Amino acid sequence: MGRGPSTPETGSDAAASDSAASLRAYGGEGGDTRVARRRASLIDAALDLLGADDAEAVTVRGVCRRAGLTARYFYESFESVxxxxxxxxxxxxxxxxxxxxxxxxxxxxxxxxxxxxxxxxxxxxxxxxxxxxxxxxxxxxxxxxxxxxxxxxxxxxxxxxxxxxxxxxxxxxxxxxxxxxxxxxxxxxxxxxxxxxxxxxxxxxxxxxxxxxxxxxxxxxxxxxxxxxxxxxx
Structure with a gap:
């Protein structure tokens, strides 16, 4: 028995598909794990800045530079500094x-x-x-x-x-x-x-x-x- 015609994806279905695709495993590491790792790196970088002897102002650019990430990944986990x-x-x-x-x-x-x-x-x-x-x-x-x-x-x-x-x-x-x-x-x-x-x-x-x-x-x-x-x- 042949397969019926496929139905077009709704906006929410497409978004879910895009999200699933973006979180697919890469290099043996799952997407959720990568997000968590990047989030932990940003937290540790902010703690570096806040807890230094000469504490610096915490900015998106400064945190990302210390964490070795781009601003895109900052906003993946946090809305603001x-x-x-x-x-x-x-x-x-x-x-x-x-x-x-x-x-x-x-x-x-x-x-x-x-x-x-x-x-x-x-x-x-x-x-x-x-x-x-x-x-x-x-x-x-x-x-x-x-x-x-x-x-x-x-x-x-x-x-x-x-x-x-x-x-x-x-x-x-x-x-x-x-x-x-x-x-x-x-x-x-x-x-x-x-x-x-x-x-x-x-x-x-x-x-x-x-x-x-x-x-x-x-x-x-x-x-x-x-x-x-x-x-x-x-």
Whole structure:
């Protein structure tokens, strides 16, 4: 039985065919794999620019030059430089959060949990200082990074509030406790930034010990202050 006449492709069918053709295997590597590889190269190139000692402005041309790709491949994965910068920051935050929480869960006591989490974070930014500069360097003033840092500060303040309250059994009002958590995260961030920039000459283990102390001492001071205030009022 003979084949019937073929029907013309609709616009969507043609687009799907073009897309499938463009993603066909080439040199043994599938199209999706090539897209993912190029996207990863662009992210790494942007991290190079953002995390350098003399951080450069991130532009499509600069990222593509460093990644060894053309602008065509930039827009294959990202709509704008701002979107790329946001993705880079989100990926680093996801990595650091995953490492910190994994180490936190392995601790036998609440204090050891916090110590393990801080050690994991410090180790990660020490092994790849680009990531530390992206998260903490005051030289990066991009509006996108500023907004992302506000989001991540709120996230880490929430985590810090939970862990520190558990360690010290601090019973204060929610507004005071939140203020302590933001104070702790701000102090920790500035310490790590100064360490990465070479302004604080400490070993990695000393940075961890000092960071844990910073996370604990403000809440201890507040607790003592409140208890003295209650005693004075009696």
């Amino acid at each position: 701002d979107q790329l910068v946001g993705v880079v920051y989100d990926e680093v935050i996801e990595e650091i959060t995953h490492s910190g929480l994994a180490a936190f869960s392995e601790g036998a006591t609440m204090r050891s949990k916090v110590s393990g989490a801080v050690a994991a974070i410090v180790d990660l930014i020490d092994r790849d200082r680009r990531k530390g500069r992206l998260l903490f360097s005051q030289a990066l003033l991009s509006p996108v990074i500023a907004a992302k840092r506000m989001e991540s500060t709120a996230l880490f303040a929430g985590l810090t509030l939970q862990s520190t309250s558990s360690i010290l059994d601090v019973h204060v009002g929610p507004a005071q406790a939140t203020g302590v958590a933001h104070y702790q995260v701000g102090g920790l961030s500035r310490l790590l930034a100064a360490w990465l920039e070479g302004d604080v000459e400490l070993s990695q283990s000393d940075v961890v010990d000092l960071s844990v102390a910073l996370l604990v001492s403000p809440a201890e001071i507040l607790e003592k202050s409140l208890s003295h205030g209650s005693a004075d009022g009696e």
